Amino acid sequence: MPVVYESAQFSPSDRVALWHESVWRHYVPLDVAVTDVRPFTGQVATDSLGDLRIATARSRPQTIRRTPSLIKASSQAYLMVGVQARGTGVVAQHGREAVLAPGEMAFWDTESPYDIHFPTDWAMTVYQFPRQSFGWSEPTIAATPAVALPTEGTVPRLLGQFLGQLAVTAAAGDQRDNGPLTCRAVDLVGTLVQQALGGAPSARDDLFLARVRSYVDAHLADPALGPTSIAAAHGISLRCLQRLFRPTGQTVTEHIRTRRLEHARHELANPRSRHRTIAAVARSAGFVDAAHFSRCFRAAYGETPREWCARSCLPGVAGAGPHNSAITG
Numbered sequence: 001m002p003v004v005y006e007s008a009q010f011s012p013s014d015r016v017a018l019w020h021e022s023v024w025r026h027y028v029p030l031d032v033a034v035t036d037v038r039p040f041t042g043q044v045a046t047d048s049l050g051d052l053r054i055a056t057a058r059s060r061p062q063t064i065r066r067t068p069s070l071i072k073a074s075s076q077a078y079l080m081v082g083v084q085a086r087g088t089g090v091v092a093q094h095g096r097e098a099v100l101a102p103g104e105m106a107f108w109d110t111e112s113p114y115d116i117h118f119p120t121d122w123a124m125t126v127y128q129f130p131r132q133s134f135g136w137s138e139p140t141i142a143a144t145p146a147v148a149l150p151t152e153g154t155v156p157r158l159l160g161q162f163l164g165q166l167a168v169t170a171a172a173g174d175q176r177d178n179g180p181l182t183c184r185a186v187d188l189v190g191t192l193v194q195q196a197l198g199g200a201p202s203a204r205d206d207l208f209l210a211r212v213r214s215y216v217d218a219h220l221a222d223p224a225l226g227p228t229s230i231a232a233a234h235g236i237s238l239r240c241l242q243r244l245f246r247p248t249g250q251t252v253t254e255h256i257r258t259r260r261l262e263h264a265r266h267e268l269a270n271p272r273s274r275h276r277t278i279a280a281v282a283r284s285a286g287f288v289d290a291a292h293f294s295r296c297f298r299a300a301y302g303e304t305p306r307e308w309c310a311r312s313c314l315p316g317v318a319g320a321g322p323h324n325s326a327i328t329g
Contacts, residue, residue, distance in 0.1 A: 001045040001046065001047045001054070001056060001167070001170075001171055002045060002046065002047065003043060003044070003045045004022060004025075004026060004044050004045065004046050005018065005019060005022035005026075005042065005043060005044040006043050007019065007040055007041045007042045007043065008041070012039050012040065015039075015040040015041075015042070016032075016034055016040050019032065019034075019040065019042050019044075019059070020032045022044050023044070023057075023064070026044055026046045026053075026055050027055060027126065027128070028066065028070075028074055028076065028078065028110045029066075029070040029073060029074055030064050030065060030066055030070065031064070031065040031066075031067060031070070032062055032063075032064050032065075033062060033063045033064075033065070034059075034060060034061070034062045035060075035061045035062055035063065036060040036061045036062070038060065040059075040060055041059065041060060042057065042058065042059030042060065043057065043058050043059070044056070044057045045057075047167065047170040047171055048170060049166055049169055049170040049182065050182060051129075051130045051133065052127065052128065052129055052130075052133075052166065052170075052182055053078075053127075053128040054125065054126070054127055054128070054166065054167055054170055055125070055126050055128065056085075056123070056124070056125040056126075057123065057124060057126075058085075058086065058121075058122065058123035058124075059118070059121070059122065060121060061118055061119055061120055061121065061122070062118055063115060063116070063117045063118070064115065064116040064117075064118075065113075065114075065115050065116075066110065066113055066114045066115075067113055068113055071110070071111060071112075071113065074110070076110075076130075077110055077111045077130075077131040078109075078110045078128040078129060078130060078131055079107065079108075079109055079110075079129050079130075079131050079133075079134055079141070079189075080107065080108050080109075080110060080126055080127070080128055080129070081105060081106070081107055081126070081127040081129070081149075081163070081189055082100070082105065082106045082107075082108075082116075082124050082125070082126045082127075083103075083104075083105050083124065083125045083126075083127075083160075083163065084100035084101060084102050084103065084104050084105070084106075084122075084123075084124050085102060085103075085123040085124060085125060086102055086121065086122055086123035086124075087102070087118060087119075087120040087121050087122030087123065088100065088101060088118070088119055088120060088122070089106070089116060089117070089118055089122060089124055090115075090116065090117040090118075090119075091106045091108055091114065091115075091116050091146045091148075092114060092115045092116075092117070092146055093108050093109070093112055093113070093114035093115075093145035093146035094112060094142075094145040094146065096145050096146040096147070097146060098146045098147060098148035099148065100124075100148065103151065104148065104149075104151055105148070105149040105151070105156075105159075105192075106146065106147065106148050106149065107144065107146075107147045107149055107189060107192075107193055107196075108145060108146050108147070109131070109141055109142075109144070109145060110131075111131065111141075112142070112145060114145070114146065125163075125167070127163055127166070127185075129182075129185075129186060129189075132214065133182070133183075133186055133211075134186055134189075134190060134207075134211055135207075135210045135211030135212070135213065135214030135215065136190075136207060136210055136211070137210065140207065140210070143197070144193050144197065147193050147196045147197065148196060149189070149192040149193065149196055150192055150195050150196055155188055155191055155192055155195070156192060158188055159185065159188040159189065159192060162181065162184055162185040162188060163185060165181060166181060166182065166185060169181065180232065180233060180234070180235040181235070183233060183234045183235050184234075184235035186211070187208060187211075187234065187235070187236075190207045190208060190211075193207075194207065208234075208244060209244045209245070209248075211234075212230060212234060212241070212244065213255070215230065215233065215234070216230065216255065216256055216259055217259060220256075220259060220260050220263055220285055220286050221283075221284055221285065221286055222286060223286050223287075223288050225256060225286060226252075226253065226256065227241055227242070227252040227253060230252065256286075257296060258300075260285040260286050260287060261285070261296060261297060261300050261301075263284075263285045264281050264282060264284075264285040264287070264293070264297070264305070265297070265301065265308065267281045267284065267285070268281055268305055268308055268309050268312065269308070269309075269312035278290065278293075278294075278305045278306065278309070281305075282305075293305070
């Protein structure tokens with residue numbers, strides 16, 4: 001893991017300021033208050049694997065604070081998993097505290113204020129997952145601040161193994177086929193968060209299903225999107241994926257078709273899409289064959305795409321305005 005800050009390389013008078021700058025650049029903007037009067041020492045090493053960022057730091061006692069003004073000024077948002085390697089760490093967010101000893105893990109959100117207090121010399125590895133990778137709603141995220149993750153049992157051991165493999169893969173510079181590995185780590189984190197909060201297995205399934213649905217929405221334009229590719233991308237079996245969708249009353253394939261039709265219907269009524277043909281809109285929703293798209297659209301909505309385009313131009317049609325919609329073939 002490349003070292004991006006090493007205090008020994010700088011004069012003692014510059015070390016804290018440069019430490020602060022390094023923390024801002026390689027984590028998220030944070031205020032740092034060093035509480036030790038000894039000469040400052042610290043190190044930061046970073047790596048990445050796709051959109052996942054990994055940072056390992058060690059330093060003197062200090063308090064790190066994420067304030068509302070810093071959040072407002074930030075351009076990136078993460079859900080963090082911190083693994084304490086040395087000393088004690090206390091992650092505080094929304095009145096909840098996760099107190100960590102070496103080997104223990106915490107989960108927190110960078111879009112809400114938080115403090116991290118290190119009362120002694122410390123070291124921690126932080127895995128910074130893009131917020132959208134979990135596919136969770138805002139109320140779900142808001143209910144999971146500063147969670148100390150369980151350390152005993154099969155799932156914590158598996159998560160530790162996956163996180164370690166992510167770090168090894170990132171260090172090797174191998175960016176190929178890392179999606180399923182990262183997705184599996186996300187799944188395990190979600191499972192442990194729900195265990196820590198007393199969630200039932202059904203609640204964990206709900207979180208996982210939300211992430212699968214988010215993945216579907218992000219890949220609608222891919223004609224190859226289907227149960228097999230979705231299961232592979234999330235590191236689960238096809239049977240497990242089908243089980244997740246069973247309570248919804250739809251199969252995976254039916255859900256994909258519904259979302260594609262909803263996307264296309266919205267685009268056909270969008271004034272900014274008036275220059276696009278129906279066939280182009282269908283392709284953007286993952287339909288390869290325009291005739292098949294028209295049949296599915298009529299079966300779902302009782303009218304053809306062309307009829308919907310014409311009707312959406314009329315005043316009073318929800319979600320549409322007075323424009324010339326895409327009505328050419």
